[in-house]
Amino acid sequence: MPISRRLFFGAILSLFSFLSVAQTNDSINIISEEQRKTATDLMQTALNSDLGFEIVESLTTEIGPRLAGSEAELRSLQWGVKLGKELGFDRVSIEEFTMPFWDRGHLHISMTAPYQQDLYGTALGGAAPSTKEIQAPVVYFRDIHALANVKAGDLKGKIAFVDGDKMVKSQTGAGYGQANIRRQSGYHHAERANAEALMVRSVGSSSHRFPHTGMMRKNKDEWATIPVVAISNPDADHFRRLHRLGKDLAVSLHSESKWKGEVSSGNVILDLIGSEKPEEIVLIGGHIDSWDLGTGAVDDGAGIGITTAAAALISKLPKRPKRTIRVVMFGAEEVGLLGAFAYAEKHKDNLHNHVLATESDFGAQTIWQLVSNVNPQATLVIDEIAKILSPLGIVRGGSNVPGGGPDIIPMARQGVPTIRLNQNGRDYFDLHHTPDDTLDKINPKELAQNVAAYATSIYLIADSEVDFKPENKEQ
């Protein structure tokens, strides 16, 4: 490289360095010494507090499972209101909406050939009932691709079973999306082939004998017209081995799951009103509904406990942060983000005042990463917050990562800036959507780390005056 060009590149690099330092200094200045001190004190307070765990314990014990649209979910909304008032939130309300109610009912399922053996299965969300006991031979498909190749009418009088691979356990839960395809759209193919019913290997990494439920996706705007059941990974392993041995398989099943018409649900809103810019909202939350097999402790009692406790600890500071902190306990998340869409619709004329939003909906193992989707200048503030969170073992991740949590999606699509505090999800898919999602699976110390991360970062964002809005995403 000629010297002149070297000099040129050197000058450019120096300029970048200079700009970078200048920006960093700006961002440091954006967080005052007093705010920094308040934040780190709050972190310690949260680490020593049991409040988050106590909230999850109360929700899972006093209310129990909270199927979207059920009377139990309605009881949970009242519980949320009572909790919000007890904790001293400034404004507490329920925003109601209506929704179609799918009820699981009772399922009987057993293998009847090559011999009799009970299976551990459960209906998938949206599945139709069997009008009578279905007793039929099973056709084995190694994976969803094999089922997708089935010809129309080829499964008449048969039950299809779609195997697949057990989800790999990972910090990010990366394998979930791929595994989910058989759950979400397997029945589209089974119905096309006129199957009597569909069974799928449970999504999830559990090696325990629990089935994994979850919602299916509509097929051309219609729900399933056949029963669809997930069976546990060990039961699917059993089918696979019997199939390899060349055994003929048959299953008997009877499922009562069905749609039961329009019911009421709602979102609980708890506000800490901002001291200087009350109209600007920093939104955090979790979803209060759960699948009905377990008691919804990790999914998502944890998110309710973490975010409500974080806000409640902030409320004990001598002064409210400048902006309003809003905790939303979303209803009916599991059945299609219904509470989230209802919220975005109801507040559509005010989303420009939603400064930032984030949800905790990935259990309560240790948070290890902070990602964001905000504008470049605000990114430097998030960088600085990540540094303040570093004693918790949290590292800075991508600065252009859309998301913020499932219930945040409808508002993020309309330009609301987001961050996400990513929990270690290694054990999450062992428990998620199974009967094993119970309180004992939460480590109170790890949950307290989560509360500390939320309290610290949300305080700093709410007490800031920075605009976080991503560029070119005007509403």
Add this chain to the structure above:
Amino acid sequence: MPISRRLFFGAILSLFSFLSVAQTNDSINIISEEQRKTATDLMQTALNSDLGFEIVESLTTEIGPRLAGSEAELRSLQWGVKLGKELGFDRVSIEEFTMPFWDRGHLHISMTAPYQQDLYGTALGGAAPSTKEIQAPVVYFRDIHALANVKAGDLKGKIAFVDGDKMVKSQTGAGYGQANIRRQSGYHHAERANAEALMVRSVGSSSHRFPHTGMMRKNKDEWATIPVVAISNPDADHFRRLHRLGKDLAVSLHSESKWKGEVSSGNVILDLIGSEKPEEIVLIGGHIDSWDLGTGAVDDGAGIGITTAAAALISKLPKRPKRTIRVVMFGAEEVGLLGAFAYAEKHKDNLHNHVLATESDFGAQTIWQLVSNVNPQATLVIDEIAKILSPLGIVRGGSNVPGGGPDIIPMARQGVPTIRLNQNGRDYFDLHHTPDDTLDKINPKELAQNVAAYATSIYLIADSEVDFKPENKEQ
């Protein structure tokens, strides 16, 4: 200490040393160099063999759950005969016996107050059916001692729930006996107090939502007259928390479990006939029946796989060992060692020819210890075998430890010498007697270590001429 006494003690110590060396040399001589070489080669062969795991896979896949007295258990006996013939045992037979059959039937159980929630429960062995759905308030007892203090008639119209502490996980499974009391005799107290039914916290260390079944003990020679159900540890935790909150609990349950009269069962006997002393028997085995909730992989498909594979590997040696090696697949162990008692009764006039007996019935995690109950001279041989096993990580344990495995008890009581190769039982009570006892829970490499330990030690014992009989235990 005066010099004279020192000299005296020194002389005594020298004498002990001399005797000790002499005995060790004797015992070393009892195992020839050729036997030693054969044993260590066999150990390597076993470590590299998949045979043990393949046997468990075949039993759990091709037969499935094997409730004592069921048609499935009868199928498993035929499976055992076929396997024995395929593996080239010299003599293969079934020794039939009759037994009373208890069938689990269907159980419905749910909490109905303070709200509706399904419970994960199962009937305990020997429990009576409910003639109709029982819907009743629950009376909470912190432990079995609290229930034992209940007054006659005090539980009329009520369902008793006995809580307790979750079993501590340990290598030895030490907490099982204590925890078992509520399962085995809880109903004696509940019946005395006229309870409608009894629920107990599951025995076992599992934090998963599986109930733990198992047999109850007769009360004054009578089986239970009420339904008795174990609920999973997380469900018991839930009850405990609700009780602490002062909530009134109620449960609805309907159980079909009942005694169904006399049926046929049996023990499968596979013999490798001794080359020099065919009348002398070294007995190993496991039990072929299992509880019906899982597929009986760790309890006790593993024992069947380990001992059958060990004998089969010995059978591949150029020459049969001097003594007969007998593999017994005991029937109906879970419901009261019925196969074991039938064996001891049938062979009562020949137990003096049973040189030594041992059973594998504690899963398939790594074997860490060898204990024995043989005479002092033979103890030195076992010490020497332990040294030969030491590359497997096995240490010598007590030399005066009665036992040898549950099915060995009836013959050990009549003086048959025993050893036991103790598996690490840390995870055993997470799985034992639960729906989660399935093949995937077995690590094939650990199981191969088990086979290696059995093959090596049983070969040496069967090719020995030592009398192992404990002293003063003449038959």
